[in-house]
Amino acid sequence: MIPMITFKRFLVLSLILAVGFFSRSSFAQSVSDASACRADVTFLMDNTGSMGGPINSTKRNAQSILDAISGGDPRFAGIDTRYAVATYWGDPREYVAGGSSIWYCHRKSCPYSWCNRYICENPSGYCARYWPSQCISREPTEAQKKAAAQKAFRINQPLTDSKTLTRRGMNEWRPCSSPGGCGGDWAEANLFALQQLATGGQSTDGACIDPLYSGASCSDHGYASGYDVGWREDSGRIIVWFGDACSWSTTVDITEATKALQSNNVVVAGINSYSEHSGIDYYRDGRSGRCVWDGSKKGQATSITESTGGSLTNRVSGTAGTVNAILDAVAGGMAQSGSAAAVSFNVSSITEDTRVYQSFFNAKDWSGDLIAYDLNEENGSIGDKVWSAA
Structure with a gap:
């Protein structure tokens, strides 16, 4: 535990740093005046059979969207922005059978x-x-697992400052595109794709953390696509996620996806074709790949976007609606990703009891927190959350 006086000074300093980033007369100025800011924006699109509308609207307006984010819109002036394009289809379990064998x-x-x-x-x-x-x-081989992962998710264009290459990557988006096809059921690889983007294509944890629903079996065999989008070390990281269906949660569940995104400082902004509690915001997946509605419980997209400090825009359709939703999502994501202050350690060298402390500032409601995580003694990786000041 750190002394209370040290904690107070650290938290106050963190909030001063965060408020200093946002203390402008308007939200637009708060982003544009950050002259040294860097932002990495990845556009992640579901390419299964029902996604024709969002795909076509985004591709048709790609140039104007990229021009705006590159500084044409005053909210983004002065920001060093790079773009990436990624796609997801059905969950890996759809390409290598689920269950234990x-x-x-x-x-x-x-x-x-x-x-x-x-x-x-x-x-x-x-x-x-x-x-x-x-x-x-028999269990799937490593080659089968990699092949399944690369059918469920791919990076069309790693991070680049070229709008031409970004548009070229977007032009690969099509309903039922290769290699994933149309998707064999309703639920898709949403959570797997987010985990892969956050971790640079590293393996899933091979386990199911969240409780499984009745009749479900864990289908996580440890899938890794190996696809790395190339996040910059000193950039704000934003995923703009488009979709219209829930995610399978028996391969990557909400807890695993959230941990991957938070530990890699990725903000997720969801663009949902349907209303709250529907589309990507269904409560959960169900047997045979169906999506389960429950208006009394938090949906998948709501959980992900809230836990990463992002946003969820529902009922997005049409050209104007799609463009506005994308620009607002990126602006909000940049604001939130720029709000994290530095990380501090409670000791000078890593031991069994080492904690890493990170401050957070929520640009939406001007709230802050200081959170402590375990730190792995052997490899230095961030572990579980163990304490919060809030």
Whole structure:
């Protein structure tokens, strides 16, 4: 524990730094006057079959959107901005079967077309039911896991200052585009894509932290795409996330995605085609990949955007609505990502009990906090949250 006088001085200094960044006469000035600011903005788009409207609106207006964020809109004047483009499709479990094992049936042993290398999610699947002697069970190989991850998510364009390359990356967006296709069910790879962007394509944790819903099984085999967007060390990091369906949570759950985003200082701004509690803001996924509505509980997108200090814009449609939502989301994300003050340590060298302290400032309501995290003695990585001043 740090002494109270030290804590108070640290928190006051952190808030002064944060308020100094935002103490301007207007929100527009608060962003544009930050002359030395750097912002990395990644546009993440669902490319499954129902996303034609958002994809076309964004592509059609890509030049005006990028011109505005590059300084044409006074909210962004003077900011060194780079852009990236990324895509997600179905969850990795849709490309390598979910559950604890993969069940194969082979065409030569089964006369029906649906048994052509049919993959059952569980031993009671059709092929296993009718031809149990022809099915085998085994864990996916590393090559299969990587292939599944790279079908679920890809980076079309790593971070660049070139608007031409950014537009070229966006032009690869299409409903049912390759390699992920149309998506085999309703739920998609939203949370997996966010985790991959935050971590530079590193492996998922191979576990399910959040409680599973009835009938679900953990499908996280440890998936890594290896795709690194290239965040700059000293930049504000914003993901503008477009989608219209919930995410599978049996591969990457809310807790894992949130931890990845927070520990890498990424702000998420959601652009939802549907209303609150629908689209990307459904409460959770369900059996057979359906999305579950519950108006009394926090939706997936609400959880992610609130926990990262971002924003969620619902019912976004049409050209004007899409453009305005994107610009507002990026402006808000830049403001929030620029609000974190420095990190402090409670000792001069890493030991078993080392804590890392980080201050936070919420640009929306001018609130602040000081949070302590465990620090891994062996590799220096940030661990679990252990204390908060709020």
